[in-house]
Amino acid sequence: MFSGGQLGMAQQLEGDWLELATTGGSTIRVLKAAHPRARRLRLTVTPKGARVSYPRGTHPAQVSAFLRSHADWLEQKLDELNLLVKPLPPLRVGQPVEIPLRGERIWLDWDEGPYPRIASGEGVLTLILPRPHTRALPVARGLLASHLESLIRRDVSRWLAQYVPQLGLAPTALKVRPLKSLWGSLDTRDRINLDLALALAPPAALRYVLAHELCHLKVRNHSPRFWAQVETLFPNWQEQRDWLRQNGAVLKAELDRLVADVAD
Structure with a gap:
């Protein structure tokens, strides 16, 4: 698909991911992991995605250089598994898109109406905008962002009613917005942030992220005690984590196409 050596500079992200951009516009997300017994850098690709492991203390620049040096191989393997995030066509007023x-x-x-709104139907979401369409695209993006946030808040409010009594703890607030690399976070004031892109994912994936952040109310690290707490709150969480790892880059690209430039 692309010629070799076209991977751009690796950009270190929050969390456990590195993101690489190709000159063709594709994005590659690589899971990074320090390994206590690793003696060298190692790159692997599976149907779940790409992963780079390295000895503890390795400088991020070394990891980036290692990935660039294996650009041909990485791009070929991801393309074979159809895991490259290919450029998406832009959102255009009046043009239906899946x-x-x-x-x-x-x-x-898209449709016309006296005021901007969204109508939901079976298998279709319709953006209804009035004429003239001078600001149709930014208005449409705002409608979409609000609609996606409402879907997330509706689900979260229902699940919190179940989880809060189990935990005996509750977040102080919930914010839903586009996040660059994370799916969620819990800040020092016990406020939960969730990525708006989770509205595009199966509800079970959103539920896993919520349970994950709620469990940080009790355990602020990712120790075995933390994961035991997640298992209690959301059994079989690994399936949803793996789904997000495999499909996350595509979802974030889809969200960017839909709501790009919309203020938080």
Whole structure:
């Protein structure tokens, strides 16, 4: 698909990921992991995605250089597994497009009406905008961002009613917004942040991220005690974590196409 050696500079992200951009516009996300017994850098690719492991204390610049030196091999393997995030066509007013929503593929359509709103139907989401269409695209993006946030808040409010009594703890606030690399976070004031892109994922994936952040109310690290708490709150969490690792880059690219430039 692309010629060798076209990977751009690796950009270190929050969390456990590195993101690499190709000159063709594709994005590669590589899971990074320090390994206590590793003696050298190692790059692997599976159907779950790409992973680079390295000895503890390795400088991030060394990891980036290592990935660039294996650009040909990495790009070829990811392309073979259809894991490259290919450029998405831009959102255009009046042109229907297929998008993911809550883990399903639906159509995003357009119509005219007296005021801006979104109408939901079976397998279709319709953006209704008045004429003239001078600011149609930014208005449409704002509508989409608000709609996606409302879907997340609706689910979260229902699950919190179950989880808070189990934990005996509750977050002080919830913020939903586009996040560059993370799916969620818990700040020092016990406020939960969730990525708006989770509205595009299956509800179970969103539920896992919520449970994950809620468990940080009790355990602030990722120790075995933390994961035991996650297992209690959300059994079989590994399946949803793996799904996000495999499909996350695509979801974030889809969200960027839909709501790019919308203020938090």
